[in-house]
Structures are given as structure tokens and as C-alpha cells.
Amino acid sequence: MHKNMGSASLHSSFSALLLLILNFHGFCLTEKAPYYSFVHEATTAPPVSFYDYIVIGGGTAGCPLAATLSQSANVLLLERGGSPYVNPERIKMYNFTSTLADTSPDSPTQQFVSEDGVYNARAxxxxxxxxxNAGFYTRASTRYMREAGWNEALVNASYRWVENKVAFQPPMxxxxxxxxxALLEVGxxxxxxxxxxHMYGTKVGGTIFDKDGxxxxxxxxxxxxxxxxxxxxxHATVQRIIFLKAVGPKRRARGVVYQDGTGKRHVALLKKGFSxxxxxxxxxxxxxQLLMLSGVGPADQLRAHGIPVVADHPMVGQGMSDNPMNALFIPSxxxxxxxxxxxxxxxxxDSYIETASGMTFSPSLGRRVSNDLAKILSEDLAAYINKSADAKVDVGTFINGDSVRGGIILEKIMGPISAGHLExxxxxxxxxxxxxxxxxQSPEDLRRCVNGMRTIISVINSQAFSKFRNRYLPTEALINLTLNLPLNQRPRHVTATTSLEQFCIDTVMTIWHYHxxxxVGRxxxxxxxxxxIDALRVIDGSTFHHSPGTNxxxxxxxxxxxxxxxxLLERLFGFGMK
Structure with a gap:
């Protein structure tokens, strides 16, 4: 029987066995403390070094990727920022907003404003x-996995590997x-x-914050x-990827040039080996950005910046999307x-409804509005509350310094369909x-936003949410309050009858899910x-056509x-797991 076993079956058997070995090895290490003897400042790096794999970016994808590759190969991981463990208080849940808005020299956040006039942040x-981020942990849908062409068993095992280390059930x-x-009440x-x-309906998802925050x-x-x-x-900032001179139809990646925190340059090269x-x-x-800086991208744009063209890749930087977020702010x-x-x-x-409470006004704004927050809220709330003859409300009770006693209910649309570009x-x-x-840009995206906002309004008006809703504040007050806040750099169209369509366009914010x-395919x-190009891959959210799951x-x-x-399967056996 074994003599007649096809190569695909043999590959599958070897793959399954190796998968078990890899996962077992990983789970044996789960009790180690987060101290790493292998993490160093780039200033300590030699002028030239050699590795089997060079991973550029120690982020959400790069860390698990490098950790996995190190089981069977020598790996270099280059991260342009510092360590999150230097200041543990900074990454506590209650410091979420201040960390996201941090502009200090050692900040883990790099602020930027898109050409759409929307404030954003880059890690x-x-x-x-x-x-x-806000810590929400939830998987992609089964449909998303299948459309991506991923092996479902390996995907589920990989999720569990991650969850064993970083995911928790939140307190409710x-x-x-x-x-x-309220979501259940409104249908x-x-x-x-x-x-x-990921499934239709209402759920409690995971979080990467433990019970102590x-x-x-x-x-x-x-x-x-x-x-x-x-x-x-x-603090190792990659300047460019080095390529070998073309021998055949393809160029081959050879190494990288990176700069340490003092500005000194280092070179890391791949060891000889086809894998x-x-x-x-x-x-x-x-x-x-790094592909373009290395000469891989739209040729006209590269030449305009004086970058030698390694490969004319017109789709690099195209298909940029950010899931728009819109919210209502509810003083409690x-x-x-x-x-x-x-x-x-x-x-x-295909609109996702989520919520946060008790933070410094809005997770996406941070300090941008903290100085003006009390004034704006007090004036707007007083204007509506004072219309009621029997109102006995102290507006000051809604404000505590630059914090609001209340929260936000937001909607994010699936996809999205609208897309742009990077230059x-x-x-x-x-x-x-x-x-x-x-x-x-897509009318369908706008339709989803409007439907999401209608659902939020229904949630606010529900019986289940009534104890957090002030009866002197009608929905129009919450809408106008939101419209009056400096949420972005876009023009506002505040009228007595502002439509939900215009509200979505005027108050759009990011939820940091840009991709x-x-x-893939482009x-x-x-x-x-x-x-x-040989010996060069991209593994991160830049490869996505749509954002997976709700987060x-x-x-x-x-x-x-x-x-x-x-x-690793390809390296060890010459094939992967399909």
C-alpha cells in the first residue's frame, strides 16, 4: 500500500507530522517570561552579518513569523522602534489613549494625516x-480563509498558537x-x-488585555x-533592499542596508542557499514604501525621486484601504x-457595531481634543438640557478633567470597497x-455606514441601554455634539437637518485597520x-484586499x-502545505 501512495499523500503526511512537531515545540515554551537574550540595540550589530532569513519589521506579523522560522533556521528580525517592555505602564489598558497620542521622542506611535484629512497612527x-490598539481579538470568517486559499487546519492551529499566549476572555x-x-434587543x-x-449576530470577542489590564x-x-x-x-531602520545583478529574467534579493539609532549603517546579507x-x-x-525605496514600484514615480528601477511594479502602493469608523458620543x-x-x-x-467607555473622550483622538473637550461638551450639553423646563442636571457631572463620563458606540464597515493609493x-x-x-468613494460603503449609524441610534434608544442615556439629550443632540468636535481635518456641514450620509462623510475617522x-495577485x-523577484516575500496586512473579521x-x-x-516545510522538504 505504501508503495502506491501518491506524492501528494506523502507530502500531506510529512506536513501533518511536521506541523505537530512545530506546534508541540511552541507550546513547550509558553511559561517563559518576556525577557529576550536575543534582543539588542542595533548599535551593537556588526558592520556585516549573514542569515538564512531577514525579516523586516517586528510587528504583528513579523514577530510570530520570525519566532516560527527560528525553529529551523537562523533569523534576523529588524525593528525600527524600541521595546514595549521598557515602560510597562505605557501599555496598560488605562493608558491606551495617551500612548496612542504620544508624540515624545521615544513614542511607539508615529502620527500621520492621510490626504483625506483623517488623523491616523502608525506603530x-x-x-x-x-x-x-484597542485590544479586540477575533478571527476571520471561514469564507475569508477559503477565499485566501489558506489551509483551514493549519490556520486554526496557528490561531490557537497565538491565542495560547496573548488572548483572553474579557470581563463583562x-x-x-x-x-x-441592546444589540440583541434591536435585532x-x-x-x-x-x-x-466570526459569525453574524452579537458576540463577546477576545481581548489581548488580561484581567489586570x-x-x-x-x-x-x-x-x-x-x-x-x-x-x-x-531602532534598526532599513534603508533599502539589496539585489543581485540579473542573471536571468528575475532579480534576486541579496540583503538589506539598515541604520542604527546613531545613524551608522549596517549590512545584513542572506547566506548562500536557494531557500x-x-x-x-x-x-x-x-x-x-520600502519596496519603492529599493527600486520596486511604479517606474515613473521611482525615477521622479532619483531611485534606480529594479523592477517596474505599477501595482505597488495601489489598493490602499482604511475601514472608515463613525461614532456617536454618549455622556452618561x-x-x-x-x-x-x-x-x-x-x-x-456588513457593518460592525462596537463600543468603548470611560476613556479620554475618544480612542482615535487622544490629546487633540482634550483641551477643548470640557468647553465643547459643556456648551452643547447645556444648550439642549436647558431647553427642558424640568431639567435638573449639572452639566459639570459629565466632565472629569479631560475625560468624559460616558462612552462611544461606533460602526465600522466591512471591506471596504473604496480604495486609494500610496506614494x-x-x-x-x-x-x-x-x-x-x-x-x-463607493456608494455601497456609504450605505453601510448609514445603516450602521441607524443601528447605533436604535441601540441608544433601547430599553437595555436606558440607564446610560440621559433623557434630556435627544438623538439630534448627540449627532450635533459629534459634528461639533474636531474629529478630523475635513470640512463640516452642520445644519438643522444634517443627513446621516453627510454625517458619515464629515465625521469619518480611522479605526487603524488600513491595508x-x-x-495578493497584484x-x-x-x-x-x-x-x-526571487528570495523576496511580503507577509503582513499590506497583502490584504479586505480587512479580515471585525478587527x-x-x-x-x-x-x-x-x-x-x-x-519551513518548503525549506525542509521542498514543498508547502496547500
């Missing part, structure tokens, strides 16, 4: 966006429970309880790494807990590229290899683990 820290306190019950059914899975990030996944086979350099590769995991902004007549995203309503019209501003890798997302720029193939971080971490195992 610059080991662990990437998982160090800055009053505000989050009220929004969950976002069924009640799916607590689950990581400590954040667990993708950097924690480096605990799985083989310390003898991995080196991580911090060795450079892998870009620098994120939706960083990966297309009673105290609320501090909570980030825990509950989600997944509607059948270089300069040849400086430290400078953010120019990016345009074209929010609501695209190196999409820039990379189904195995994430850059088309037309992408779980899937980005999973993808790092998943592709790490696929690459």
Missing part, C-alpha cells in the same frame, strides 16, 4: 500595532453588557456568547523563538467603567509616505512572493505563524 515599536461589566443586550441576532469566531502583544510571541537561532535588533529569503513585514505603509448620567472593545454586533448589511514623499524611510484612502499596497503571489490583529498574527510553518 514604531516591537509588537507593532498590537502595542497601540455594565456598559459593555448594556450595549450587548442583531443571534446571541453568539463569547467566541473568537496588562496588554499582551505580538512581541510576547517571541517567547516561542529558539534563542540560539534568532537575533532581534531595535534563504528576505521577508517584508513592515505593515501596510512600510512594506510598499451615571459613572461608567473603563472598557475598550469587547462586544461586537456583526450585521447582515513616496521623499527617499527618507523615516518620513511617512503620502496615502489616500478615498473614504466612501493594501502589496496585494504585487505578490498566493505564497506571498513578490512577483518577478484584523488576530489574523495578522496568525498569518505570521501560518506562513512561517509553510516556509
Amino acid at each position: 514604531s515599536v516591537l509588537g507593532g500595532g498590537s502595542v497601540l 461589566l455594565q456598559w459593555q453588557s448594556a450595549v450587548r443586550d 442583531v441576532l443571534p446571541n453568539n456568547g463569547f467566541t473568537y469566531d 496588562n496588554r499582551h502583544t505580538a512581541a510576547d510571541l517571541l517567547e516561542y523563538a529558539n534563542p540560539a537561532k534568532i537575533r532581534v535588533y531595535l 534563504n529569503e528576505i521577508i517584508l513585514s513592515a505593515g501596510a505603509l512600510g512594506s510598499p 448620567p451615571q459613572p461608567v467603567e473603563v472598557s475598550l472593545i469587547q462586544v461586537v454586533g456583526i450585521t447582515r448589511f 513616496l514623499r521623499s527617499t527618507d524611510p523615516n518620513e511617512n509616505p503620502s496615502v489616500t484612502f478615498n473614504y466612501f 493594501g499596497g502589496c496585494q 504585487v505578490v503571489d498566493m505564497d506571498y512572493r513578490v512577483l518577478g 484584523p490583529q488576530a489574523t495578522v498574527m496568525m498569518l505570521g505563524r501560518y506562513m512561517g510553518q509553510r516556509i
